[in-house]
Amino acid sequence: MKQQQExxxxxxxxxxxxxxxxxxxxxxxxxxxxxxxxxxxxxxLTAMVGLPWAAWGVSKTGYTMKSAKQNTAGGITYETAMLAAKAEHQNPQTIAEETVTDL
Known part of the structure; x- marks a missing residue:
């Protein structure tokens, strides 16, 4: 199944x-x-082309910064991926205990 874009x-x-x-x-x-x-x-005409591209650059920078924070240690996407990786190698009881102690 195709993963939905955020x-x-x-x-x-x-x-x-x-x-x-x-x-x-x-x-x-x-x-x-x-x-x-x-x-x-x-x-x-120059302004009608240049100004929207400049605004898009600001949006793109904001999205890139958001993605960088999510995909580093402490970010929600990173932490979810790390828990999923642990789930493949450990039993569910151990993961639940680690999650509770991390909170």
């Missing part, structure tokens, strides 16, 4: 898709402006 990863993927649609649309508008010899639109 919500923050879905949001980041959707943001990236919207960015590409925006970028391609602005490139088409820029081409049209060059074709019609209307160069006054270039500053706002």
């Amino acid at each position: 919500y923050s990863k879905k949001v980041l993927d959707n943001e990236l898709a919207l960015l590409w649609v925006n970028t391609i649309g602005m490139m088409a508008l820029a081409f049209y402006c060059v074709y019609t010899r209307f160069d006054a639109a270039f500053p706002w």
Whole structure:
């Protein structure tokens, strides 16, 4: 069975898709402006492409930092993986006792 993506990863993927649609649309508008010899639109076309990419960079940095904290010692994903690995090699009673003493 396919593992479901976590919500923050879905949001980041959707943001990236919207960015590409925006970028391609602005490139088409820029081409049209060059074709019609209307160069006054270039500053706002540049802003319409550059600013969303900068905002996406902030989102990506936040997601990367969240993932790094989850996957290091003390993070919830790391600790869950370590307990699962112990479960394969020990009996369930020992793991339950260790979990209680860790709290």
